[in-house]
Amino acid sequence: MASEKNITTTGLLGWIDTRFPLTKLYKEHLSEYYAPKNFNFWYFFGSLSMVVLALQIITGIFLTMHYKPDASLNAAGVPVAFASVEYIMREVPFGWLIRYMHSTGASAFFIVVYLHMWRGLIYGSYRTPRELIWIFGCAIFLCLMAEAFFGYLLPWGQMSYWGAQVIVNLFAAVPLIGPDLSVWIRGDFVVGDATLNRFFAFHVIAIPLVLVGLVAAHITALHEVGSNNPDGVEIKKQKNADGIPLDGIPFHPYYSIHDILGIAGFLLIFCAVMFFAPELGGYFLEFNNFIPADPLVTPPHIAPVWYFTPFYSMLRAVTDLFTWVMVASAAVGAIAVLRSRWPLLIKAGGVIALVVLALTFRVFDAKFWGVVIMGGAVVILFFLPWLDYSPVKSIRYRPMWHKVLYMVFLVNFFILGYLGVLPPSPFGQVYSLVGTVFYFAFFALMPIWSRIGDFKPVPERVTFKPH
Amino acid sequence: MKNSFKSFLACLSAAILLGGAPAAFAAGGPVALDPVPSQKLSDKTAMQNGAKTFMAYCLGCHGLSAMRYSRLADIGMTEEQIKSVMPPGMKPGDYIRTSLNRNDAKEWFGAAPPDLSVTARSRSSHSGTGTDWIYTFLRTYVEDSSRPTGWNNKTFVGVGMPHILWEAQKTKSPAEFDSMVGDLAAFLNYVSEPAQFKRKTVGVVVLIFLAIFFVLAWRLNKAYWKNIK
Numbered sequence: 137m138a139s140e141k142n143i144t145t146t147g148l149l150g151w152i153d154t155r156f157p158l159t160k161l162y163k164e165h166l167s168e169y170y171a172p173k174n175f176n177f178w179y180f181f182g183s184l185s186m187v188v189l190a191l192q193i194i195t196g197i198f199l200t201m202h203y204k205p206d207a208s209l210n211a212a213g214v215p216v217a218f219a220s221v222e223y224i225m226r227e228v229p230f231g232w233l234i235r236y237m238h239s240t241g242a243s244a245f246f247i248v249v250y251l252h253m254w255r256g257l258i259y260g261s262y263r264t265p266r267e268l269i270w271i272f273g274c275a276i277f278l279c280l281m282a283e284a285f286f287g288y289l290l291p292w293g294q295m296s297y298w299g300a301q302v303i304v305n306l307f308a309a310v311p312l313i314g315p316d317l318s319v320w321i322r323g324d325f326v327v328g329d330a331t332l333n334r335f336f337a338f339h340v341i342a343i344p345l346v347l348v349g350l351v352a353a354h355i356t357a358l359h360e361v362g363s364n365n366p367d368g369v370e371i372k373k374q375k376n377a378d379g380i381p382l383d384g385i386p387f388h389p390y391y392s393i394h395d396i397l398g399i400a401g402f403l404l405i406f407c408a409v410m411f412f413a414p415e416l417g418g419y420f421l422e423f424n425n426f427i428p429a430d431p432l433v434t435p436p437h438i439a440p441v442w443y444f445t446p447f448y449s450m451l452r453a454v455t456d457l458f459t460w461v462m463v464a465s466a467a468v469g470a471i472a473v474l475r476s477r478w479p480l481l482i483k484a485g486g487v488i489a490l491v492v493l494a495l496t497f498r499v500f501d502a503k504f505w506g507v508v509i510m511g512g513a514v515v516i517l518f519f520l521p522w523l524d525y526s527p528v529k530s531i532r533y534r535p536m537w538h539k540v541l542y543m544v545f546l547v548n549f550f551i552l553g554y555l556g557v558l559p560p561s562p563f564g565q566v567y568s569l570v571g572t573v574f575y576f577a578f579f580a581l582m583p584i585w586s587r588i589g590d591f592k593p594v595p596e597r598v599t600f601k602p603h
Numbered sequence: 604m605k606n607s608f609k610s611f612l613a614c615l616s617a618a619i620l621l622g623g624a625p626a627a628f629a630a631g632g633p634v635a636l637d638p639v640p641s642q643k644l645s646d647k648t649a650m651q652n653g654a655k656t657f658m659a660y661c662l663g664c665h666g667l668s669a670m671r672y673s674r675l676a677d678i679g680m681t682e683e684q685i686k687s688v689m690p691p692g693m694k695p696g697d698y699i700r701t702s703l704n705r706n707d708a709k710e711w712f713g714a715a716p717p718d719l720s721v722t723a724r725s726r727s728s729h730s731g732t733g734t735d736w737i738y739t740f741l742r743t744y745v746e747d748s749s750r751p752t753g754w755n756n757k758t759f760v761g762v763g764m765p766h767i768l769w770e771a772q773k774t775k776s777p778a779e780f781d782s783m784v785g786d787l788a789a790f791l792n793y794v795s796e797p798a799q800f801k802r803k804t805v806g807v808v809v810l811i812f813l814a815i816f817f818v819l820a821w822r823l824n825k826a827y828w829k830n831i832k
Contacts, residue, residue, distance in 0.1 A: 212668030213705050222669040232798035397824045400817040411806025426725030
């Protein structure tokens with residue numbers, strides 16, 4: 137086989153290249169991977185997500201060398217897991233630095249990933265032929281949420297404990313199997329040592345393995361089809377005589393250097409927070425989590441960490457009233473099916489399915505539907521490539537009111553996030569209901585609204601101003 | 604690029620403004636906290652005084668189980684000084700643990716007195732730092748004959764702990780007593796995160812390095828990209 141390859145390199149590199157596609161990989165993914173030259177600020181966050189992933193894995197490895205997943209109490213009456221974190225903070229040389237890198241890194245991960253997802257949303261990076269990149273990305277986001285959830289139990293503080301308790305209890309609302317399911321997840325009737333140990337296993341090996349595999353798939357798919365850009369123009373449609381995209385530039389050195397600039401900027405902000413405000417006012421490290429876990433004392437207000445709060449708000453929005461909203465949505469869906477031009481049999485089947493669904497909305501506990509809504513808020517993202525029917529990819533060429541709609545979506549997500557930090561309030565209850573309905577309507581009605589309006593003509597080539 | 608970034612910023616500020624509205628409803632809480640005199644927080648003499656007060660008044664019931672006695676050297680105490688505040692039979696490498704039996708304590712006070720290693724962090728809230736809370740708490744005891752200990756507290760209503768510093772409060776002037784409690788709070792602030800001073804020093808160095816690195820990366824990027832038309 138090797139003899140069939142055309143190896144042009146010599147010496148050690150030639151020796152390697154006949155045995156391993158080193159030069160080929162280097163060219164395909166770096167020196168001859170052509171990326172559009174018009175990347176903007178938003179395109180930093182992909183490489184930054186990789187940087188934070190590496191940071192979390194490396195700091196995580198060092199933390200596991202001293203952390204002890206043990207819920208029993210030490211001689212001073214402090215849980216061993218909690219005390220081992222304080223041991224890292226005090227007695228391990230530079231342990232405080234490693235720990236703060238990891239705790240600040242968790243929040244930073246969500247910040248860069250949220251910004252990365254927002255970029256994909258506004259520039260249509262999920263559209264053909266990039267559906268799989270988007271799906272892998274959504275799976276990464278889901279993994280990241282699981283990773284953060286499992287990891288948050290490990291310091292074994294009050295918020296760790298009761299946060300896990302609240303979320304695992306949600307599974308008890310699943311019809312029929314719920315109570316058994318939640319016991320199976322915890323490995324006990326309450327969150328305890330068994331839970332801590334299995335969450336540790338998930339956090340340090342199971343989820344990271346899946347995460348790294350998905351990242352590899354995400355990037356492989358990206359390099360297969362090439363990057364989108366802020367104009368949503370396919371650069372591969374305009375090539376020169378050598379078959380190189382006219383608007384493409386080699387990833388290395390142009391974007392490797394560019395990303396180093398991005399990393400420097402990111403690290404400046406990251407280190408400013410990590411060294412001077414590692415708790416960030418209780419948002420990155422919750423104050424109550426400095427109280428050791430106590431199964432007998434329920435904190436008055438259990439708030440998840442900020443990155444979960446938009447989804448937590450949606451969970452809290454689902455009360456008995458909300459299930460009526462869901463019934464109404466099913467009814468609207470049924471009317472739409474009736475008025476459609478589908479064959480009679482499909483129409484009848486669709487209406488019956490929707491009516492049965494509407495009944496289950498009322499039959500099963502609202503708490504169960506809260507879990508479904510919270511999960512559905514993430515799952516619906518997977519379908520985005522097949523919901524958007526707009527003739528253009530990028531928000532730049534969409535009608536003004538589309539831009540406004542995307543901004544409303546963003547603001548709505550922020551408000552839901554903010555309300556999720558606060559204890560329940562009458563205002564919050566009403567707003568989360570409206571905000572949750574808006575979040576789902578934005579996606580569910582996208583096949584309709586995304587085609588409407590006056591779209592601007594998309595240029596043949598990308599818009600680029602030399603710096 | 605500029606436009607999308609600007610609109611993002613506009614949205615962010617709108618979200619913050621809108622999000623601020625419900626905060627008004629949620630506001631309101633317990634007693635306003637008195638901020639601990641800030642110069643005490645970095646004053647080693649104050650922390651040493653606090654350490655002595657802690658060993659004399661608090662250690663009978665509360666431990667600082669994450670700390671070793673020897674770490675008191677961080678706040679400038681000599682080996683002799685450390686030994687002079689240690690309870691008999693202890694070694695400098697021992698953790699600062701109370702000798703109170705937790706089960707006895709539960710019977711006497713209703714709950715075992717908490718370990719105070721990170722209390723200056725756990726008592727933080729949006730009304731002030733945990734150190735402010737400690738400083739306020741120890742100065743807001745009131746006599747209350749309805750309580751089993753004869754004491755109640757305005758900051759922590761129904762507290763199980765009696766006013767352990769009452770004699771000091773009686774014999775000292777209000778200013779002297781405030782200073783004593785401030786020193787104790789400063790010590791507990793140090794104990795809650797012994798790395799906090801080093802963290803800030805290292806942070807300054809790292810930020811200076813990164814600022815230089817950023818400028819170099821910016822110029823390098825510029826040099827490469829000047830060929831891209």
